[in-house]
Amino acid sequence: MNPGARTSPATTRPDQPASRRQALRLAVLASAAAGPWGTDQADLLRHLDVPVGAATTPDLPAVPGFVESTFNPLVHEVARQCLTGRVRAGAGTAVVLASVMGDATTTDLASQLLVAGQVHNPLLFMQATANAVLGFVSREFGITGPMSVLSPPDGLAVPLLLTADLLLADPELDRVLLLGVELAGTKRTEHAYRRLAEQGGRAHPPAADVAAAVLVAREPVQPGPPVWITGVGPAAVAAADPAAPPHLTTDHVGRCGSAQGLVQLAAAHALVAGGHADALLVPDPAARDELALIELAGPATLGWSTQDKEGTP
Amino acid sequence: MRRDVLVTGFGVHTVFGRGVEALRRGVFAGTPAFAPATRFDTRPYRTPFAAQGPGDPRLAEVLADCAEDALAAAGLAAGSAADVLLGCAGDFTAVTRFWRGDRAASPVDSVPAHLAEGLAARFGLRGRHLAVTNACVASAHAIIQGCRLIATGRADTVLCAGAYLVEEENFAKFDSGRALARDGAVRPFAADRTGLLLGDGVAALVLESAEHARARGARPLARITGWGASSDAHHIAKPHPDGAGMAAAIRQALRGAGRDSAADPGGAADAEARPVDYVNAHGTGTPANDSAETRGLHAAFGAHAAAIPVSSTKSTTGHLLEASGAVEAVITLLALTDGVLPPTAGHTTPDPACDLDYVTAGPRPAPVRRALSLNAAFGGMNTAILLERP
Numbered sequence: 152m153n154p155g156a157r158t159s160p161a162t163t164r165p166d167q168p169a170s171r172r173q174a175l176r177l178a179v180l181a182s183a184a185a186g187p188w189g190t191d192q193a194d195l196l197r198h199l200d201v202p203v204g205a206a207t208t209p210d211l212p213a214v215p216g217f218v219e220s221t222f223n224p225l226v227h228e229v230a231r232q233c234l235t236g237r238v239r240a241g242a243g244t245a246v247v248l249a250s251v252m253g254d255a256t257t258t259d260l261a262s263q264l265l266v267a268g269q270v271h272n273p274l275l276f277m278q279a280t281a282n283a284v285l286g287f288v289s290r291e292f293g294i295t296g297p298m299s300v301l302s303p304p305d306g307l308a309v310p311l312l313l314t315a316d317l318l319l320a321d322p323e324l325d326r327v328l329l330l331g332v333e334l335a336g337t338k339r340t341e342h343a344y345r346r347l348a349e350q351g352g353r354a355h356p357p358a359a360d361v362a363a364a365v366l367v368a369r370e371p372v373q374p375g376p377p378v379w380i381t382g383v384g385p386a387a388v389a390a391a392d393p394a395a396p397p398h399l400t401t402d403h404v405g406r407c408g409s410a411q412g413l414v415q416l417a418a419a420h421a422l423v424a425g426g427h428a429d430a431l432l433v434p435d436p437a438a439r440d441e442l443a444l445i446e447l448a449g450p451a452t453l454g455w456s457t458q459d460k461e462g463t464p
Numbered sequence: 465m466r467r468d469v470l471v472t473g474f475g476v477h478t479v480f481g482r483g484v485e486a487l488r489r490g491v492f493a494g495t496p497a498f499a500p501a502t503r504f505d506t507r508p509y510r511t512p513f514a515a516q517g518p519g520d521p522r523l524a525e526v527l528a529d530c531a532e533d534a535l536a537a538a539g540l541a542a543g544s545a546a547d548v549l550l551g552c553a554g555d556f557t558a559v560t561r562f563w564r565g566d567r568a569a570s571p572v573d574s575v576p577a578h579l580a581e582g583l584a585a586r587f588g589l590r591g592r593h594l595a596v597t598n599a600c601v602a603s604a605h606a607i608i609q610g611c612r613l614i615a616t617g618r619a620d621t622v623l624c625a626g627a628y629l630v631e632e633e634n635f636a637k638f639d640s641g642r643a644l645a646r647d648g649a650v651r652p653f654a655a656d657r658t659g660l661l662l663g664d665g666v667a668a669l670v671l672e673s674a675e676h677a678r679a680r681g682a683r684p685l686a687r688i689t690g691w692g693a694s695s696d697a698h699h700i701a702k703p704h705p706d707g708a709g710m711a712a713a714i715r716q717a718l719r720g721a722g723r724d725s726a727a728d729p730g731g732a733a734d735a736e737a738r739p740v741d742y743v744n745a746h747g748t749g750t751p752a753n754d755s756a757e758t759r760g761l762h763a764a765f766g767a768h769a770a771a772i773p774v775s776s777t778k779s780t781t782g783h784l785l786e787a788s789g790a791v792e793a794v795i796t797l798l799a800l801t802d803g804v805l806p807p808t809a810g811h812t813t814p815d816p817a818c819d820l821d822y823v824t825a826g827p828r829p830a831p832v833r834r835a836l837s838l839n840a841a842f843g844g845m846n847t848a849i850l851l852e853r854p
Contacts, residue, residue, distance in 0.1 A: 286843030297693035
């Protein structure tokens with residue numbers, strides 16, 4: 152099964168350095184994505200080549216204390232799917248969340264109340280930053296490692312992966328949960344996106360609220376064959392190498408804005424981990440050209456075997 | 465081997481004005497700067513007070529001023545390969561103005577990464593740029609990420625900044641959360657503390673690898689030898705009452721200070737055992753933070769804790785939100801270089817739950833070789849940055 156994956160020749164391979172390619176060595180332990188297609192990986196894969204209908208937000212379990220916005224339930228849902236059964240309580244896990252616009256629903260609701268002269272709901276004070284839902288996640292899973300929130304200028308996936316690579320250079324950390332979330336445009340953020348585009352920016356709003364998560368580690372965890380992120384590199388890799396893995400791109404899951412690359416990475420991970428593809432190149436259409444392609448490799452491509460572990464990047 | 469991280473330049477702006485002398489006149493003299501805010505109508509709120517400078521400057525412009533000062537102090541020319549890491553949640557005045565229908569408002573200023581991008585473009589900084597938005601530890605995290613980039617050889621120079629200017633959106637949120645001190649005084653660690661007040665704060669620091677600085681003849685102002693970041697895993701808004709997360713961040717910073725450092729090859733255990741000479745505390749003046757932070761310091765330093773001078777400069781500057789880490793790192797650096805500890809203003813009534821040496825009687829001369837800057841934020845996030853004389 153490889154629905155929606157378009158095969159195109161490329162000049163960059165996971166084992167073949169290219170100009171400005173940055174090698175990474177991140178074992179992917181889990182991934183999740185939630186959006187108009189639903190909240191399950193199976194739903195996501197089903198819609199790689201079957202367009203979702205209207206751009207709607209999936210049904211999400213409420214998160215106590217968080218109101219008005221889907222930002223926090225989305226974060227919690229994809230975090231829960233990745234973390235459950237895969238992390239130990241303690242300081243070895245870091246969490247990094249990225250969003251270009253953040254929880255614009257809450258920000259704009261609070262601002263409209265202010266402009267209208269109405270009293271703020273104190274709950275908006277608590278959820279005014281993404282820290283709060285990360286605090287909720289940290290309590291639920293006993294995570295005492297560092298938690299950070301980033302606002303990249305465009306695509307979320309590569310800044311998250313580079314941050315994970317940086318954090319995993321710390322001997323005190325062994326896993327990093329990467330979270331990306333974008334909400335459908337509000338009147339203000341739509342306006343801001345347009346102005347940014349006029350200035351050459353590549354960020355754009357998703358058609359509906361979306362989130363994705365990838366749990367990465369220095370080393371893979373048994374059971375199951377490892378899937379590695381082996382590098383990020385230029386997008387202009389379309390022509391010369393017939394041996395390169397195929398690209399995974401899909402527009403059918405709906406426009407995911409700055410989270411598109413991360414959503415596609417979650418789908419690619421599911422395909423490779425499920426044995427439906429040996430390796431995939433994952434474009435991030437929102438990223439700058441030089442860092443718009445993510446390389447994902449499974450055991451066959453790397454020559455990995457459970458006996459000798461050779462071939463790990 | 466981990467590469468050594470130096471601070472080679474900084475710029476700073478607070479309620480006291482732009483630059484180091486303003487900071488010395490205000491923060492190091494222990495002069496609180498709280499007055500009724502004038503940038504918006506404060507009548508709907510429980511208190512009018514904030515540490516707000518004159519006028520209504522644009523956040524991006526003040527940020528550029530501080531970056532310009534930092535780069536000039538470091539002797540870095542435009543066009544440097546430096547990365548930019550900005551601790552900032554965006555310019556919220558752009559949000560308010562948008563919803564008020566102000567057509568002249570630029571909503572892009574509300575996008576944090578746009579401010580980082582603008583800073584990089586303005587000074588021709590050719591590295592990557594990113595905003596860090598996790599509230600009151602945002603610019604501390606920016607500094608820590610900058611240190612990691614340099615220490616691991618991924619960057620030679622990083623401009624780390626933090627920016628917040630008093631505005632109505634956050635003022636209203638903190639007011640609704642009943643977090644503001646209604647009487648206009650912030651009294652960190654005192655028994656009669658009632659809350660925080662917001663303040664203007666912007667700072668930029670040039671972090672640089674020792675090799676890079678040496679090669680171009682730059683003068684180091686301080687070394688950042690350790691850093692720590694942790695989570696409480698306790699509550700979405702309140703700190704862990706025992707300061708467990710803060711203690712973990714401090715221990716991590718102290719451990720890191722000895723690990724694989726080119727300039728200080730002693731073991732991590734040695735580094736942990738060595739005391740620090742000053743702690744610039746998060747010290748918000750809220751009942752929950754200050755007692756938790758005190759317990760965290762006790763947990764981290766044990767019997768040494770009582771002998772370590774601690775102060776909260778939020779008692780004079782106000783709470784600088786995302787800029788806290790950057791501005792307070794600059795204040796801590798000045799304590800190192802000047803040999804003077806800034807006082808905790810407003811500390812008139814001791815609290816038995818806060819039993820450390822809080823530098824309460826004005827500025828205190830002290831030989832400082834090693835100092836910690838601490839911050840904490842919503843969600844139970846904690847940071848510790850260890851600075852040493854070069």
